[in-house]
Amino acid sequence: KIPKTAGSIREIDLQEEAIFWLKKQLPYTSMLKPEPHEVRQKNHRTFKTESLRFVFNNTATNRPWSGDGVYREAFAIMLRKAGLRYRGPNQLRHTFASRLLTLYIPPEWIAPIMGTSIEMLRNHYATFIPEDRPNIGRLISNMLRTQEQELQKIA
Template sequence: MRTIKTKDYLTTWLETQENKLKASTFDGYRKIVENLLIPKFGNLALNRLKRKDIKDWLGPMKCGNKRLSNIQSVIRKALTDAVDDDLLDANIMFDFCYQKKDTPKEFDDVDPFTPEEQQAILAAFDPGIAAQFQFLFWTGLRTSEFVGLDWSQIDLIHQQIRISKVITAASNGVAEVPKTKSGYRRVKLLKPAMVALSMQKQLTYKKGKAVFLDPETEERWAGDAPIRTLWTKTLKAAQVRYRRPYQTRHTYASMMLSAGENPMWVAQQMGHKDWSMISKIYGRWMPSANENAGNKAEAVFANCI
């Protein structure tokens, strides 16, 4: 069994992954390999890498267990392939995952916008742009789903949209499939979302496939970076405390649940596998999925738009 340096193996292995993974997933792998693994273990012979080395390295890291798990997942996959290629006798990461004892967070990440804040934010945008963010507040779409949305995915007759693809910054404008089976779904268009789409249709329907365009380029949004730039500027103008654009998704969930909508319906709308995640994340807002789902939230909040 020949000896190979870890950096040489990881560099070659990473190249083999590019055509196997979604662009966003590969970009995550690349960053872990190039920014973390090679600088730390690159000069070590691959067969000299020990589980204790990994544990001692991860221990002082100031990050959560999810990040630690992602790093170890890349190592585990790379070493599994090394075993398959007869470069190693065994995978030191097999049946092992280092975790820290989680410390309770003083505040969680869910920080929705109040109806008054939503109104101030939308008023600070130009009307055509305000419609885009009104749509986000009232559909709960992920940014990648919002960016990738085409007019062909919208059924105005049945008032629903079909989520079947995403576009991320890492994919360079190329559409990819959702990460999970539950990501494929049909989202009911509530009245404020329908109003927003009506305005968008006047602005973008004849310009191409994309529903939502960057006002600076008049083309499809290039990921979330330009959205954040415009969002940050607008929240400052609206004198609303800053929260990242993803909080529009949390706002949607909190509105639906606090208005009494069925948690299972909310989970399906948002693309969660089941309602346990909804309960875990949004439990504080929870007080039957049917054809009237969404009407309670409309009655409570739509007049604020």
């Protein structure tokens, strides 16, 4: 579906791990030709045909995944193997937000990449987890040391 508002279209800073996996995917789908797909419009009632090429395809059919059932099932299997009770994959958003907040990543950075407000992030998605927090003194020292090393390279 298309973004609800112009403000929903955004650029985000991808983590290095995401870039790594996207680059690994290039040989599998980058050469495929875009195909027509029905895209739900803002009013949630009408569709428009657009030419799209997906990054991840079903390896059995080499076709784009349809629906979220495959993700839900894969997530359920991982939870069973880990001995955890079932929860929906959307819980990953909550975990992601909470982990970043606990690592002292500013809410002003987290909220835009999640497409939400800082208020919604704090009230709905993220919880600070004190027992998982890193040593802030060590983090600051490492950041300042890295910054100093970068400045020395320039000088």
